[in-house]
Amino acid sequence: MQIISISSLKGGVGKTSVTLGLASAAQAQGIPTLVVDMDPHADATTGLAVRQDAGTEDVGTLLSHPRRASLPDHVVASGWPSAAAVSPADGTRESAPRRAPTVLDVVRGSSRTSLYERPTTRQRELRRLTQLLEPVTRYALVLIDCPPALNGVTRMAWAASTDVLLVAEPSLFSVAGTERTLRALDLFRREYAQGVTSTGVVANRVRPASVEHQFRLGEMERMYGDRLLPVAIPEQGNWQQIQGAAWPVHAWPGQTAAQSAALFDDLLAAIHRPLKDRRGQRRH
Numbered sequence: 001m002q003i004i005s006i007s008s009l010k011g012g013v014g015k016t017s018v019t020l021g022l023a024s025a026a027q028a029q030g031i032p033t034l035v036v037d038m039d040p041h042a043d044a045t046t047g048l049a050v051r052q053d054a055g056t057e058d059v060g061t062l063l064s065h066p067r068r069a070s071l072p073d074h075v076v077a078s079g080w081p082s083a084a085a086v087s088p089a090d091g092t093r094e095s096a097p098r099r100a101p102t103v104l105d106v107v108r109g110s111s112r113t114s115l116y117e118r119p120t121t122r123q124r125e126l127r128r129l130t131q132l133l134e135p136v137t138r139y140a141l142v143l144i145d146c147p148p149a150l151n152g153v154t155r156m157a158w159a160a161s162t163d164v165l166l167v168a169e170p171s172l173f174s175v176a177g178t179e180r181t182l183r184a185l186d187l188f189r190r191e192y193a194q195g196v197t198s199t200g201v202v203a204n205r206v207r208p209a210s211v212e213h214q215f216r217l218g219e220m221e222r223m224y225g226d227r228l229l230p231v232a233i234p235e236q237g238n239w240q241q242i243q244g245a246a247w248p249v250h251a252w253p254g255q256t257a258a259q260s261a262a263l264f265d266d267l268l269a270a271i272h273r274p275l276k277d278r279r280g281q282r283r284h
């Protein structure tokens with residue numbers, strides 16, 4: 001099971017959007033996936049069309065008793081339509097072949113996660129999410145949407161992860177902030193997150209015609225080396241609409257959405273290692 005934290009020091013750079021795009025790609029490709037919404041704002045929960053369900057506990061509550069909690073009893077199915085179930089509205093997209101609906105589940109986020117937003121290096125605190133994920137076996141991929149800070153919640157997510165994906169904009173402060181985050185991550189990995197086997201950076205909100213953005217992308221290549229993933233996500237005009245409708249980009253009609261969907265397929269291909277390649281890497 002591959003567990004990917006999607007993180008950044010800054011807010012608004014696109015962590016939740018990247019999480020949702022990857023979830024959409026995984027759903028379209030039939031990869032059983034769990035999204036864990038660790039951000040107290042719970043935007044991923046909203047974006048995945050999950051209703052506040054009285055029968056299940058949110059992740060903040062579950063983290064308060066990780067040993068007793070049985071996480072599989074508290075996952076909720078995403079409310080997204082499957083890509084295969086949606087027929088193209090304008091004929092631009094070929095219908096995906098019908099197959100059994102893919103598992104795309106969510107552990108709901110809530111403001112209660114902010115209780116853990118303190119800087120900590122105590123193993124007991126850092127291992128809460130690892131413990132919570134221990135009985136989880138049903139998925140090939142777990143995506144953890146993190147809050148915009150490197151405090152307790154993000155550290156807990158890193159400690160539970162096999163991979164960390166940092167999201168950065170091609171702007172001065174984001175590039176510098178990501179550099180600091182990579183350094184903090186390297187230090188943290190050595191001591192507390194030895195299960196993290198790879199780290200990468202994805203550039204988001206890129207405007208290809210912007211000279212400033214081209215300059216910053218060059219800087220990112222120099223600074224991050226091969227940690228900069230080969231997929232850069234451009235600024236997209238229709239994302240607010242797609243996310244506001246709580247739909248997967250793979251099911252949204254039109255050429256622009258199809259291009260975004262293809263980019264997320266490429267991003268997933270760049271970071272997702274199928275189970276067969278990961279023998280011996282399982283941590284639990």
Ligand SMILES: Nc1ncnc2c1ncn2[C@@H]1O[C@H](COP(=O)(O)OP(=O)(O)O)[C@@H](O)[C@H]1O
Pocket residue numbers: 008010011012013014015016017018043148204205206233234235236237239240243
């Ligand atoms: N590539 C993009 N193109 C257009 N809008 C984007 C893009 N990435 C993010 N956004 C928008 O920017 C806002 C912040 O993105 P979000 O994913 O919530 O960031 P974060 O989770 O890092 O705080 C959202 O309204 C989102 O729709």
Ligand SMILES: [Mg+2]
Pocket residue numbers: 015016017039043146
């Ligand atoms: Mg977010």
